[in-house]
Amino acid sequence: MYNQIDANKRKTRLLIAIFLCFVVGIGYVFYLLGYGYESVVIALIISLFMSWFSYYHSDKIAIKSAGAVEISKEDNPYVYRMVENLCLSIGMPMPKVHIINSPALNAFATGRDPEHASIALTTGIIQALENEELEGVIAHELSHVQNYDIRVMTIVVVLVGAIALLSDFFFRASFSGRGSDKKGHPALMIIGIVLIILSPLIAELIKMAVSRKREFLADASGALMTRYPEGLARALEKISASNIPFDRASKATAHLFISNPFKGSKVKNLFSTHPPAEERIAKLRGMA
Numbered sequence: 001m002y003n004q005i006d007a008n009k010r011k012t013r014l015l016i017a018i019f020l021c022f023v024v025g026i027g028y029v030f031y032l033l034g035y036g037y038e039s040v041v042i043a044l045i046i047s048l049f050m051s052w053f054s055y056y057h058s059d060k061i062a063i064k065s066a067g068a069v070e071i072s073k074e075d076n077p078y079v080y081r082m083v084e085n086l087c088l089s090i091g092m093p094m095p096k097v098h099i100i101n102s103p104a105l106n107a108f109a110t111g112r113d114p115e116h117a118s119i120a121l122t123t124g125i126i127q128a129l130e131n132e133e134l135e136g137v138i139a140h141e142l143s144h145v146q147n148y149d150i151r152v153m154t155i156v157v158v159l160v161g162a163i164a165l166l167s168d169f170f171f172r173a174s175f176s177g178r179g180s181d182k183k184g185h186p187a188l189m190i191i192g193i194v195l196i197i198l199s200p201l202i203a204e205l206i207k208m209a210v211s212r213k214r215e216f217l218a219d220a221s222g223a224l225m226t227r228y229p230e231g232l233a234r235a236l237e238k239i240s241a242s243n244i245p246f247d248r249a250s251k252a253t254a255h256l257f258i259s260n261p262f263k264g265s266k267v268k269n270l271f272s273t274h275p276p277a278e279e280r281i282a283k284l285r286g287m288a
Contacts, residue, residue: 004220004287012152012213019159019206026166026199033170040166047161055154059110059118062253066108066246068098068120075099079126083119083138090225092146095119099126104246105239108256109141110150117145124244129235136222136232140258143221149214153255156210163203211255211273219280223287233284240277 027040054061073080080097087094095109095117103124111117119141126134144150223229239259249261255273262272 008213008217012210015210023159023162043162043165046165047158051154051158055112062110062256063118066100066248068100070096070098082135086139086142104244105242106246106261107137107141107258109144110256111145112150114145128238132231133235135226136235137258139222139225140218140232143218147217156207160203160207163199167200208273212275215274219284223284229284229287233281236277236281
């Protein structure tokens with residue numbers, strides 16, 4: 001378990017380092033094309049502001065968009081106490097607990113830190129899973145909060161937003177004829193233009209890679225929390241076997257869920273923010 005946790009943390013840091021280098025490279029391409037560094041600075045400032053707002057308010061937005069209703073211990077003692085016991089076992093503050101009235105088998109956690117966290121579970125997943133399985137799911141979600149995944153993904157979103165804005169600036173400047181008369185090697189200019197055109201797709205792929213590594217990390221951390229990886233493995237088997245989609249999910253919140261809320265084809269799953277369930281289950285069962 002500890003090896004899995006260390007490996008996933010290492011891979012996340014590497015991906016973010018690659019992402020930062022990619023943004024710097026895009027900025028250098030802009031310089032070579034004669035647009036200066038001003039566009040890079042403006043893109044980063046706009047992206048930082050939008051992500052700052054999202055960082056402090058995304059939890060409320062996600063909870064409301066999912067149709068989640070906050071509960072107390074009296075409303076659902078079974079679920080509330082399970083969350084409470086896991087939090088006590090790791091010394092984590094108790095998050096707000098929400099229930100979503102949906103037959104879909106899914107759950108998510110959100111919050112910028114353990115002091116401002118929420119966890120939500122569908123009625124479908126509560127009814128379908130056994131005690132140890134549901135405990136594994138809740139531990140997975142609490143691990144996202146404990147590992148500050150919202151903070152990590154906010155950094156990634158800032159970089160994705162900056163690259164998207166830079167690409168937009170480039171296309172607008174190209175059509176309006178702006179830019180300096182600085183000349184460069186034609187081959188380098190062509191490579192730069194192709195890179196800028198493809199950069200939004202590359203940015204999204206890196207974002208998905210980071211998201212997938214955080215899922216593996218939450219699986220390993222959750223297994224460490226319960227000391228029973230098989231519980232989460234069996235839960236993932238049941239979740240992946242269910243074909244009921246979560247209708248209230250959106251592309252903006254899909255990465256928060258324990259499983260991809262869009263039950264689509266394998267082609268769509270290639271571009272999913274979640275790794276294949278089979279791979280996650282194999283890793284859990286390989287822990288010792």
